[in-house]
Amino acid sequence: DTEVTQTPKHLVMGxxxxxxxxxxxxxxxxxxxxxxxxAKKPPELMFVYSYEKLSINESVPSRFSPECPNSSLxxxxxxxxxxxxxxxxxxxxxxxxxxxxxxxxxxGPGTRLTVT
Amino acid sequence: AQTVTQSQPEMSVQEAxxxxxxxxxxxxxxxxxxxxYKQPPSRQMILVIRQEAYKQQNATENRFSVxxxxxxxxxxxxxxxxxxxxxxxxxxxxxxxxxTYKYIFGTGTRLKVLA
Numbered sequence: 001d002t003e004v005t006q007t008p009k010h011l012v013m014g015x016x017x018x019x020x021x022x023x024x025x026x027x028x029x030x031x032x033x034x035x036x037x038x039a040k041k042p043p044e045l046m047f048v049y050s051y052e053k054l055s056i057n058e059s060v061p062s063r064f065s066p067e068c069p070n071s072s073l074x075x076x077x078x079x080x081x082x083x084x085x086x087x088x089x090x091x092x093x094x095x096x097x098x099x100x101x102x103x104x105x106x107x108g109p110g111t112r113l114t115v116t
Numbered sequence: 117a118q119t120v121t122q123s124q125p126e127m128s129v130q131e132a133x134x135x136x137x138x139x140x141x142x143x144x145x146x147x148x149x150x151x152x153y154k155q156p157p158s159r160q161m162i163l164v165i166r167q168e169a170y171k172q173q174n175a176t177e178n179r180f181s182v183x184x185x186x187x188x189x190x191x192x193x194x195x196x197x198x199x200x201x202x203x204x205x206x207x208x209x210x211x212x213x214x215x216t217y218k219y220i221f222g223t224g225t226r227l228k229v230l231a
Contacts, residue, residue, distance in 0.1 A: 042221035
């Protein structure tokens with residue numbers, strides 16, 4: 001199974017709302033990632049979790065709050081977002097790059113977020 | 117810092133023809149991995165092909181092959197017998213083997229396969 005799932009597929013939220021994005025993988029990967037992608041642009045790294053610990057935060061505003069409850073799940077909590085935060089949010093996972101197993105990322109289908 | 121450059125924003129190719137997408141990168145490290153990812157319109161990003169820097173042999177996956185020139189820091193993707201389903205955005209990506217987890221993506225090449 002090489003699948004990363006994300007829910008919801010689409011989300012429309014107001015600037016005062018609180019919502020969460022969810023990501024799940026069952027490939028035994030110990031690294032999980034959140035990316036933001038604008039139309040026709042490459043993914044921009046937001047956060048990386050390694051062994052359920054936050055290892056990279058790319059200076060993301062605090063209105064985005066990641067959480068990794070266990071090795072298979074990754075959440076992104078959203079609060080007081082701005083219209084410019086509208087984008088496709090991608091989750092990805094990979095093996096530990098130092099483990100020598102494999103090193104490619106597997107991506108989920110994304111959540112298309114619209115902030116009104 | 118590592119960088120990845122894709123100099124062709126858009127390309128088109130006739131169905132059944134061959135097309136090559138270019139990618140160059142910059143790093144002072146010697147151990148890293150390179151990838152080509154495909155993202156069809158409104159669809160999921162999927163891995164097309166991967167290359168370990170320590171391997172001299174170019175990777176191939178069915179109709180997809182790479183020309184990896186380590187000294188020139190070049191990693192081009194060749195698509196043979198192009199199909200309509202190959203229409204997509206193609207991203208070249210790089211990651212160090214040291215476990216930094218920072219995958220660096222190029223700006224992408226939008227490929228359109230024409231019938």
